[in-house]
Amino acid sequence: MNEIILLKYGEIALKGLNKSVFESMLMKTCRRRVRDLGEFKIYKSQSTMYCEPVSPDADIDGAFDRLSKVFGFAGIARAAVVEKDFSKIQETAAEYLADQLEEIETFKVEAKRSDKSFPMKSPEICAELGGYLLEKFPHLRVDVHHPDLTVTVEVRDYAAYVRGEQLPGAGGMPIGSAGKGMLLISGGIDSPVAGYMMARRGLELTAIHFVSPPYTSDMARHKVLDLVKKMCAYSGRITTLVVPFTHIQEEIRDKCAEEYFTVIMRRYMMKIAQIAAERYGCEALITGESVGQVASQTIPAIACTDVATQLPVLRPLIGMDKDEIVTIARKIDTFETSILPYEDCCTVFTPKHPRTRPKLASILHEEEALEEQALIDEAVAGMEQITISI
Numbered sequence: 475m476n477e478i479i480l481l482k483y484g485e486i487a488l489k490g491l492n493k494s495v496f497e498s499m500l501m502k503t504c505r506r507r508v509r510d511l512g513e514f515k516i517y518k519s520q521s522t523m524y525c526e527p528v529s530p531d532a533d534i535d536g537a538f539d540r541l542s543k544v545f546g547f548a549g550i551a552r553a554a555v556v557e558k559d560f561s562k563i564q565e566t567a568a569e570y571l572a573d574q575l576e577e578i579e580t581f582k583v584e585a586k587r588s589d590k591s592f593p594m595k596s597p598e599i600c601a602e603l604g605g606y607l608l609e610k611f612p613h614l615r616v617d618v619h620h621p622d623l624t625v626t627v628e629v630r631d632y633a634a635y636v637r638g639e640q641l642p643g644a645g646g647m648p649i650g651s652a653g654k655g656m657l658l659i660s661g662g663i664d665s666p667v668a669g670y671m672m673a674r675r676g677l678e679l680t681a682i683h684f685v686s687p688p689y690t691s692d693m694a695r696h697k698v699l700d701l702v703k704k705m706c707a708y709s710g711r712i713t714t715l716v717v718p719f720t721h722i723q724e725e726i727r728d729k730c731a732e733e734y735f736t737v738i739m740r741r742y743m744m745k746i747a748q749i750a751a752e753r754y755g756c757e758a759l760i761t762g763e764s765v766g767q768v769a770s771q772t773i774p775a776i777a778c779t780d781v782a783t784q785l786p787v788l789r790p791l792i793g794m795d796k797d798e799i800v801t802i803a804r805k806i807d808t809f810e811t812s813i814l815p816y817e818d819c820c821t822v823f824t825p826k827h828p829r830t831r832p833k834l835a836s837i838l839h840e841e842e843a844l845e846e847q848a849l850i851d852e853a854v855a856g857m858e859q860i861t862i863s864i
């Protein structure tokens with residue numbers, strides 16, 4: 475029996491003229507994700523993408539896991555492929571779903587007949603197949619309202635497909651369909667979640683991370699690269715930029731009032747991220763800020779940070795509570811890495827009494843003591859590029 479993975483389109487099914495552009499992005503992403511798992515044929519028809527193992531060594535379990543993380547799909551299911559012949563459909567359903575049917579008590583059959591030339595109508599398929607399964611598995615009962623298992627038959631263009639439950643897909647829009655974004659990533663819990671959320675809306679990510687050796691360790695840097703690697707499961711390859719930030723932080727510490735340290739530092743991050751964004755074709759910056767979490771995340775502080783860049787700053791976590799963010803971090807498997815205890819450059823010279831309502835005029839005044847252009851040029855010149863993929 476041949477097995478296949480069926481991927482059902484999410485929002486893109488509703489798109490008009492752009493649908494085919496989105497479809498080809500999706501197809502490319504799917505091909506790339508399973509490339510190292512053996513040979514698969516990937517094709518599309520009727521708002522569904524098909525991933526069919528071709529070589530005997532093709533790892534369908536691995537492919538299912540990878541494809542369940544591809545943005546743009548609302549549902550994903552494994553199914554048995556069968557000729558469009560009802561007696562074969564019956565036999566295949568009983569054989570393919572035997573293990574599941576043995577373990578449950580109630581079921582129902584659903585039929586979707588997008589190939590209208592198939593001689594039986596959907597209600598007829600359901601009734602006949604239901605009867606057949608009841609005969610084969612006499613312990614079963616039909617429950618159309620709350621079945622333990624829904625057996626689905628889809629009669630489509632190329633073949634018929636028999637399957638059990640469909641799982642939710644990764645949702646969102648295809649990677650790249652919304653352009654590119656530059657994610658400011660720290661080692662914390664929030665920024666990887668922010669990156670995941672914007673990637674889910676179709677942004678291809680480039681990541682930028684600021685390090686301050688010797689105040690921050692090599693372990694801290696590794697931790698961030700590990701986080702990026704975990705994010706790649708969802709967003710594909712991520713070019714990651716590591717920027718030396720020590721000199722800038724020392725200068726701010728030595729020359730500016732302590733209470734403004736964090737906001738000035740954040741403004742420098744924005745300025746450097748903007749330069750990197752221009753180089754790498756990104757049209758927005760992304761951060762993991764959420765209102766009220768820390769002193770630098772008050773509205774006046776965010777206002778002072780925003781004006782340091784002309785690019786839109788996307789903050790998908792802005793209205794979320796920490797526990798909601800943690801739930802997503804666990805789901806995307808970044809949480810355990812994020813809570814490893816290595817120092818981040820933000821925690822290095824944290825002021826004792828940061829200003830929660832900083833005034834831009836005071837900040838600009840403080841910043842006059844800094845050789846801004848020289849500091850930024852130096853950091854950008856020291857920027858290192860690392861390509862990370864799953």
Ligand code: ATP
Nearest residue numbers: 658659660662663664665682683684761762763820
């Ligand atoms: P996170 O959990 O992402 O570290 P946080 O709640 O600790 O966030 P801050 O430390 O105030 O918040 O950082 C706010 C945002 O600034 C981060 O979400 C991230 O986008 C960016 N940021 C902070 N530190 C760095 C860094 N070292 N490199 C790049 N971006 C950073």
Ligand code: MG
Nearest residue numbers: 660662818820
């Ligand atoms: Mg942090």
